[in-house]
Amino acid sequence: MKYDYNKIIDRSKTNSEKYLLRKELFGTEDVLPMWVADMDIFTPPFVVEAIKKRANEPIYGYEEIPNSAFEAQIGWMKKRHNLNLKREWMLYSHSVVSTINVAIKAFSKVGDKIIVQTPVYYPFMRSVRFNNREILFNPLKKDEKGDYTFDFEDLKSKIDKDTKLLLLCSPHNPVGRVWKKEELLELATICLENDIKVLSDEIHSDLVYDPYKHIPFASLSKEISKITMTAIGPGKSFNLAGLSITTVAIEDDMMRDVFDKVHRSIHFSHGSVFSHVGFEVAYKEGEEWLDGLLIHLKENVLSLYNLLQTSNKISMNLPEATYLAWLDCANMKLSDEKIKELFIKEAKLGLNPGYIFGKDEGRGFMRLNFGVSKITMNEALKRLEKIL
Numbered sequence: 444m445k446y447d448y449n450k451i452i453d454r455s456k457t458n459s460e461k462y463l464l465r466k467e468l469f470g471t472e473d474v475l476p477m478w479v480a481d482m483d484i485f486t487p488p489f490v491v492e493a494i495k496k497r498a499n500e501p502i503y504g505y506e507e508i509p510n511s512a513f514e515a516q517i518g519w520m521k522k523r524h525n526l527n528l529k530r531e532w533m534l535y536s537h538s539v540v541s542t543i544n545v546a547i548k549a550f551s552k553v554g555d556k557i558i559v560q561t562p563v564y565y566p567f568m569r570s571v572r573f574n575n576r577e578i579l580f581n582p583l584k585k586d587e588k589g590d591y592t593f594d595f596e597d598l599k600s601k602i603d604k605d606t607k608l609l610l611l612c613s614p615h616n617p618v619g620r621v622w623k624k625e626e627l628l629e630l631a632t633i634c635l636e637n638d639i640k641v642l643s644d645e646i647h648s649d650l651v652y653d654p655y656k657h658i659p660f661a662s663l664s665k666e667i668s669k670i671t672m673t674a675i676g677p678g679k680s681f682n683l684a685g686l687s688i689t690t691v692a693i694e695d696d697m698m699r700d701v702f703d704k705v706h707r708s709i710h711f712s713h714g715s716v717f718s719h720v721g722f723e724v725a726y727k728e729g730e731e732w733l734d735g736l737l738i739h740l741k742e743n744v745l746s747l748y749n750l751l752q753t754s755n756k757i758s759m760n761l762p763e764a765t766y767l768a769w770l771d772c773a774n775m776k777l778s779d780e781k782i783k784e785l786f787i788k789e790a791k792l793g794l795n796p797g798y799i800f801g802k803d804e805g806r807g808f809m810r811l812n813f814g815v816s817k818i819t820m821n822e823a824l825k826r827l828e829k830i831l
Contacts, residue, residue, distance in 0.1 A: 446732050448484050448739040449816040465793055474793035475823055480616070480767060482682045482814030484739075486721075487732045490681060493724040494717050508535050508713045508722075515726035516690060520675065523730075524648060526659040532692045532699065534706060535713050539646050540566045542674040542691045543610060546642040547574045549705040550698075551607040558602075558609040558639070560593065561801030562769075562808070564616045567644075571610075579606055582804050583618065589760045589771060591618045595629055602637050609634055611643045614650070614657060617769045617800055617810045619762025621655040624663070631660070631667045640698070642672045646689070649680035649733060651764040652741050661694065669695045672702065677725040679765075680733055682814075688718035740766050743813040743820045750824050754831035766814035769797075773807035782809065790826040 455462045461476045461483075468478070485491075513530050520526040536542040547557060547570060556579040557571045571578045581598045583591040611630070614621045634641055643660040651657045661668040676689030693699040713719075744761060747768055751757050758771045772782050779798050786792045786809060797808025813820060 444731060446487070446735050448736060449818060450485055451816055451818060452483070452485065454483065469787050469793045471787065474787055474791050475819070475826065476793040477812045477815070477823060478793050478795045478810070480679065480765075480812060480814075481684045482766065482812075483816065483819060484682055484736070484814060486682045487725065487729060489728045489732075490683065490721045490724050493720045497717060497720045503716050506713060506716050506719060508719050512719055512723035512726075513690070515723045516675070516677075519726040519729075520659075524657055524659050524662070526662045526673075528692050529694075532694050533690050534693070534699075534703060535711060536674070536689050536691050536706075537687050537711055537714065538678075539644050539674045539676065539689055540570060541709075541711070542672070542689065543567065543570045543642055543644070544574065545691075545702060545705050545709065546608060546640075546672055547571065547576060549702045550640050551576055554605070555608075556603070556606040558598070558606065560610075560612070562617060562797065562804040563610075563612050563800055564644070565799045567610045567612070577605075582801065583615075585804075589758065591615070591620050593622075593626055593630055595633065598630075598633060602633070602639070606637065606639055609639055609641045611641055611660060613643055613645055613660060614647045614764035616647060616765055617767050617795075617797075617808075619760070619765050619767065619769060621651055621657055621763040624658050627658060627660055628663055631663055631670075634670060635666065640670050640672070642674065644674050646674060646676055646679050647765045648675065650737065650740070650766060652737060652762070655763040657764070661692070669698070672698070677722055677729070681721075681725040681729055683718075683721050683725060686715070686718040686721045688714045688722050739817075740814060743815065743817065744768060746820060746824060747811070747813060747827075750827065750831070756831050757827075766812060768811040768813055770794075770809045770811055771807065772809055775807075779806060782807070785830050790830050792823060792826050 461479045465472045513533050517528045553575045556577045558579045558581050559567050560581050560583055584594045585591050648657045661671040661673050673692045678684040755774055759768055783796045795810040797805030
């Protein structure tokens, strides 16, 4: 079946966070919002139809997530990522950020250190601070070509007895890296040697472009799996963030018991009747839709990349994964606030300023969400040309 990723829908008249917060974030509603990581692309029609069918049932009472939903995800992860999961390892979570917060509470105490590798998805840092833990900053290394990797020597020099947990972003948001096996193995070795547990945020694992291949952290070895909590879900892959459903997979029985004790104390329950349906059908029927989406997204980012080659003002490396472009605006030689102002006032584009992903490591960058129709992408490129 051929799917259309170019339908236009006016989200400005809905409660879409991306549109509703324009005035608050950018000081005006006259911007094309390309910031928060959901797509302006229709949710797959088979998901919509399944939810409509469930809505016709006249009672929306408490429900448990059916085992069939977990089994659908287990089958997907095995087929797409060669990750072997078992039903008893898996728990529902409202979101990846919820999972991060539970992990911090479960495996550290107030004042302990949590490793964060900036620039990175900003709720990593916020979650550590909200829980009164200390951030152990281990910034990624960027070479002269703009490629990022882990800084292992920096990490080893900073770890101490109070370091309890590493928050791993894989694939990486915002820099778009798909970590290589040897990179992950070296990181895992450091964690094993220092008794550090790993929360691996793999929410973007399906959004990887050829020839790159996502390697789940827990798939590296049995020993590594025993220190890993894997946070996964369909929200990014199928544009289902509003259903608020993810899972966390924890193989080690003792780790899972500790995590589950905190998880139960917060009382997440099992989510909504509609999220169960959308979750299951996405994993059962979504492969063809996702494959088409990846082609569409790759075309969008190539058009952006090609435009930026015509100027030395803004540069970017092609992302290996995600629908997020990490724009290097350093050659503009402007402050972060001036860069943001230029995008808002001249290009009329609402993007994420890079500094929210890391005060120093994000300086001079902007993050652009290219998960849109070609019509919207072309409009964004026209606006971007005004500041090139």
